[in-house]
Amino acid sequence: MRLPLTFLVPSLLALGACVDTGMPERPDGAAFFAQNCVACHGTYARGDGPLATTLTPPPPDLTQLARNNDGRFPETKTLAYIYGDPQENHLTRVMPNFGKDMALDLVPVDLDGTLTPTPRVLAGLLVYLESIQR
Ligand code: HEC
Numbered sequence: 001m002r003l004p005l006t007f008l009v010p011s012l013l014a015l016g017a018c019v020d021t022g023m024p025e026r027p028d029g030a031a032f033f034a035q036n037c038v039a040c041h042g043t044y045a046r047g048d049g050p051l052a053t054t055l056t057p058p059p060p061d062l063t064q065l066a067r068n069n070d071g072r073f074p075e076t077k078t079l080a081y082i083y084g085d086p087q088e089n090h091l092t093r094v095m096p097n098f099g100k101d102m103a104l105d106l107v108p109v110d111l112d113g114t115l116t117p118t119p120r121v122l123a124g125l126l127v128y129l130e131s132i133q134r
Contacts, residue, residue, distance in 0.1 A: 023107060024120050029128025032121050036098065037062075045132055055094050066133040073130045076111045079122055098122070 033045070040055065042048040045062040052059050066073040084097025102119035109118040109126065118126075 022120075024124030024127065026124070026127045026131050028121070028124030029126065032125050033128055040095070045129070057094065059095070062129060063132050063134045065129065073133055074112075075126060075130075076116075078129060079109075079111060079118065079126055082122060082125065083119070 034043075037045070038049050040049045040051045040059040041062055042052065042059075047059045047061040049059065065078060069077075081095075083099035083102075084093075084095075085099075099119070099122075102121060105120045106117040107120050107123050108115045109123045110116075111118070
């Protein structure tokens with residue numbers, strides 16, 4: 001079968017536009033989580049990573065964030081906590097900050113009802129974390 005170019009070219013362009021929406025998705029967040037979070041929070045985010053027993057306070061179970069917030073996943077609070085304080089001005093905490101190298105690649109994310117420019121990787125991470133709430 002031969003498709004006329006006039007049909008094919010616009011179709012391919014349209015397809016490209018669909019595939020690259022630029023919005024991060026759950027698998028992106030899952031990969032980032034596997035690389036950066038499991039040592040402390042554990043493979044299934046239940047707070048039982050290999051380093052967990054060495055930490056005070058211990059890393060929390062991240063599948064309970066919604067339950068601990070009246071059943072609603074706390075988007076802004078979770079994101080802010082992970083982003084941290086890149087200048088490390090006033091935070092004494094065990095968990096590292098992840099905001100340091102991320103500020104340049106921003107996507108708009110609906111955080112508790114407000115569209116907020118958010119580092120792309122963290123937007124994906126948030127989708128992932130919300131998906132594992134139980
Ligand atoms: C070095 C260990 C460590 C790593 C790595 C780590 N965390 Fe944590 N995390 C903790 C600890 C410990 C706490 C408890 C509060 C504190 O002292 O920092 C915590 C708290 C949190 C909280 C706050 C939970 C609440 O109840 O409000 C979130 C959300 C979180 N971590 C997500 C993540 C994500 C996502 C990653 C990966 C990007 C990550 N953490 C990487 C140790 C870690």
